[in-house]
Amino acid sequence: MQRFANPTKFMSLADAILPWMIALAASLFAVGLYLAFFVAPADYQQGETVRIMFIHVPSAWLAMMGYSLIALSSIGSLIWRHPLADVAAKAALPIGASFTLLALVTGALWGKPMWGAYWVWDARLTSVLILFLLYIGLIALWQAIEDPSRAGRVAAILAIVGFVNVPIIKFSVDWWNTLHQGASVIRLDGPSIHPSILIPLLVMTAAFTTLYFVLVLIAMKTEILRRRVSALQSARAGGAQASAVAAE
Amino acid sequence: MSAFLTLMRRDLRLALREGGTTGTALGFFLVVVAILPLGLGPDLKLLARLAPGLLWIALLLSALLSLDRLFHNDAEDGSLETLAMGPLPLEAVAAAKALAHWLTTCLPLVVAAPLMAVLLNLPIEAFGPLVLTMAVGSPALSFLGAIGASLTLGLRRGGPLLALLVLPLYVPVLIFGVTALTTAMRDGDMLSPPFLILLALSLAAGALAPIASAAALRANFT
Numbered sequence: 001m002q003r004f005a006n007p008t009k010f011m012s013l014a015d016a017i018l019p020w021m022i023a024l025a026a027s028l029f030a031v032g033l034y035l036a037f038f039v040a041p042a043d044y045q046q047g048e049t050v051r052i053m054f055i056h057v058p059s060a061w062l063a064m065m066g067y068s069l070i071a072l073s074s075i076g077s078l079i080w081r082h083p084l085a086d087v088a089a090k091a092a093l094p095i096g097a098s099f100t101l102l103a104l105v106t107g108a109l110w111g112k113p114m115w116g117a118y119w120v121w122d123a124r125l126t127s128v129l130i131l132f133l134l135y136i137g138l139i140a141l142w143q144a145i146e147d148p149s150r151a152g153r154v155a156a157i158l159a160i161v162g163f164v165n166v167p168i169i170k171f172s173v174d175w176w177n178t179l180h181q182g183a184s185v186i187r188l189d190g191p192s193i194h195p196s197i198l199i200p201l202l203v204m205t206a207a208f209t210t211l212y213f214v215l216v217l218i219a220m221k222t223e224i225l226r227r228r229v230s231a232l233q234s235a236r237a238g239g240a241q242a243s244a245v246a247a248e
Numbered sequence: 249m250s251a252f253l254t255l256m257r258r259d260l261r262l263a264l265r266e267g268g269t270t271g272t273a274l275g276f277f278l279v280v281v282a283i284l285p286l287g288l289g290p291d292l293k294l295l296a297r298l299a300p301g302l303l304w305i306a307l308l309l310s311a312l313l314s315l316d317r318l319f320h321n322d323a324e325d326g327s328l329e330t331l332a333m334g335p336l337p338l339e340a341v342a343a344a345k346a347l348a349h350w351l352t353t354c355l356p357l358v359v360a361a362p363l364m365a366v367l368l369n370l371p372i373e374a375f376g377p378l379v380l381t382m383a384v385g386s387p388a389l390s391f392l393g394a395i396g397a398s399l400t401l402g403l404r405r406g407g408p409l410l411a412l413l414v415l416p417l418y419v420p421v422l423i424f425g426v427t428a429l430t431t432a433m434r435d436g437d438m439l440s441p442p443f444l445i446l447l448a449l450s451l452a453a454g455a456l457a458p459i460a461s462a463a464a465l466r467a468n469f470t
Contacts, residue, residue, distance in 0.1 A: 130419055133412075137412050153464075153467035154464055160460070161395060
């Protein structure tokens with residue numbers, strides 16, 4: 001891991017793999033969307049609304065995986081002071097928050113015809129809403145603290161504290177008797193979904209995950225460049241000040 | 249241990265002599281409880297049904313109010329850095345200050361809760377469980393709040409940000425506090441599972457939150 005601690009090396013590595021990842025994401029989306037809209041059958045109970053799941057499930061997965069990655073990066077930046085972990089923890093925030101919002105909105109759109117309400121206060125929905133609030137809180141914390149190294153450490157502590165929520169989301173459907181259905185893809189006795197729906201779902205999940213990493217890499221590159229610019233600017237301002245003092 | 253107690257005694261004495269901390273929290277508690285019936289309508293049956301949740305929400309908000317001062321004065325005048333260099337671990341400093349916050353803010357709120365419950369028409373048999381659940385759950389509010397206070401220490405818009413960060417962390421305390429209270433009211437069973445979970449939340453927060461709080465304080469020094 002320490003080998004990639006050099007931001008310049010990371011930038012060239014990211015530039016090398018990004019085109020391939022973008023191509024992979026695009027082709028996975030082409031296949032996945034085709035399967036989801038033309039091949040997968042409509043559900044005998046849910047009708048066409050079952051297709052919302054092809055957006056909802058990958059978004060919800062990324063909401064939780066995204067937060068777990070932020071918590072992991074936060075540990076990396078707190079313990080090893082890994083400079084890229086800090087950048088990753090910040091860059092992944094708005095992206096993770098967006099997927100969390102997408103999961104909430106698609107869930108609400110599915111819930112209206114199926115459950116009869118856009119929103120119910122069941123344990124799964126509530127805990128995902130809290131996850132969204134944690135994302136918002138972390139973004140606000142980053143924005144409130146000007147010094148990036150202090151902001152990074154403070155946000156990392158909050159991210160690790162907030163990680164308590166992730167297992168609660170995962171197991172909320174088992175611990176409480178919820179309206180939201182239980183796990184149906186990752187189960188000990190194998191998936192309980194018919195392959196005609198499962199395969200498009202897996203392809204869409206792979207597509208979303210690739211898209212997520214493409215977005216995070218681009219956001220990390222932007223963040224590194226932004227820090228370089230602000231470092232250059234402050235160096236220049238310091239230099240100008242020094243020469244002004246010398247002139248006097 | 250004596251350093252821990254000395255620090256706590258100092259914080260208590262400061263809160264008493266400065267005044268205002270406890271009074272403001274109590275006044276805020278009263279105002280929140282007083283405006284609720286104005287918004288919901290004066291239907292006593294409805295208020296009695298909602299009272300456990302409303303009282304707990306009012307407790308959460310009132311406990312939040314004085315949190316941004318928790319480390320503020322000590323950070324301003326430099327005594328926090330002196331404490332950090334002293335023999336007492338920063339974790340213990342954070343725990344002592346959180347406990348002082350509980351004694352000066354949460355405990356008076358808990359004691360005053362039955363008075364507020366009268367305004368919301370909570371049945372009188374529920375007063376005991378109300379005070380007991382709040383007494384057991386509120387330490388978690390102080391300890392989790394200490395994390396938020398140290399994260400937002402010295403920020404210009406620290407107050408609103410503190411509320412945004414801390415309230416999501418308060419959600420489990422609210423859920424199990426209200427469930428423990430309503431269970432005790434319905435079944436007369438005080439030691440129900442939600443009550444025990446509430447107790448566990450307070451104990452876990454008391455043990456773990458000072459570590460996070462101290463880590464955040466250290467991030468502020470350098």
